[in-house]
Amino acid sequence: METSIFATSLTIIISTLLVLGLCTAVVYFLFLYQKKKFRHQQELIEMREQFNHVLLQSRLAIQEQTLDHISKELHANFSHLVSLININLQEILPQAPANQRENILETKSLAKQLMSELKALSANLNTDHIIHIGFVKALENELNRLAKTKKYEVVITKAGEEYRILPEHEIILFRLCQEVLNNTVKYAKASEVTASINFSKEQFVLIITDNGTGFNVQDALENSGDKQSTGLLNMHKRASLINAELIITSRNGGGTVVLITIPQPQILKSIQE
Known part of the structure; x- marks a missing residue:
């Protein structure tokens, strides 16, 4: 048992x-x-x-x-x-x-x-010309073109020791700025445009502002497909190619601020003033 x-x-x-x-x-x-x-x-x-x-x-x-x-x-x-x-x-x-x-x-x-x-x-x-003169000079030329129209008061400021980054990055950065300024001309109804560049080894910072009518950034991103306008999406894609952070701040009637930050930029050479 x-x-x-x-x-x-x-x-x-x-x-x-x-x-x-x-x-x-x-x-x-x-x-x-x-x-x-x-x-x-x-x-x-x-x-x-x-x-x-x-x-x-x-x-x-x-x-x-x-x-x-x-x-x-x-x-x-x-x-x-x-x-x-x-x-x-x-x-x-x-x-x-x-x-x-x-x-x-x-x-x-x-x-x-x-x-x-x-x-x-x-x-x-011309890509070769932009590479030759550098991003900063190319941006200054673009802003000077705006100033010559007599429709905008343009100001550009620089801080830190100016340097050059990779040519392909400068091209993408310049095209990105062209798109920002193009949007300002087409939609913002602004009278003032300012660009501020801060050079440091830790990060490259570019801020473009206008005093225009502004817009709702989130609505513009969400409705970009419906309006068949991919400008903002393309700007973010361009920024991602150079490991840059793109932040657009705006509100209706309050102007627009575009902040572009490149952490740890690949510096080619410094430019002595």
């Missing part, structure tokens, strides 16, 4: 251990499966992000090539046509009646102004 009870107890214990072992094995394999599944999902996410990163870089490279082509066309063809217009006006001027000479002189002045604007625009579209 005792032997039978012992055998039954032993059977129960062994069965329980087998069931526990089986459950443990199932849980372990489920854990491995979930871990492998999670790792696979992470790899897919990383691959997708890497693909989007490469795709964005390729798209920006194509844009730069297109802008370079437009720059050369402006310089070679349109500038040449404006020069011919100026020459023709100069030849017409001595033969024109006295009451028309003032209009011809005004047209010559406008043609000269157009030539200056074409040269400035061509330079700002």
Whole structure:
């Protein structure tokens, strides 16, 4: 009788251990499966992000090539046509009646102004030129173009020892600033634009502000797809390419502040003032 009870107890214990072992094995394999599944999902996410990163870089490279082509066309063809217009006006001027000479002189002045604007625009579209003069000078030129329109009071300030960063980063940063200023011109109805640059080894900080009408940033981001406008999204994508943090602060009637921060910038060289 005792032997039978012992055998039954032993059977129960062994069965329980087998069931526990089986459950443990199932849980372990489920854990491995979930871990492998999670790792696979992470790899897919990383691959997708890497693909989007490469795709964005390729798209920006194509844009730069297109802008370079437009720059050369402006310089070679349109500038040449404006020069011919100026020459023709100069030849017409001595033969024109006295009451028309003032209009011809005004047209010559406008043609000269157009030539200056074409040269400035061509330079700002040319990647090699921007790399040659550097981001700061390119931004100053862009702000000076705004000032020349007589519609904006423009101020630029710099703090710290000025330096150059990677050329490809300067190009992306400049295109980002162009988009900011373009939005200011198109939508802000501003009269003042300020740019402040702070150079330090720990971080590069650029702040662009305007006193315009402002807008709701969150609404603009959420409705960008509906309005078929991806400007803000593109700005954030450009910033991510150079490991920059982009913060846009604005409110209706309160102007706009764009803060661009690059932590630990890759400094190429310092520029002595």
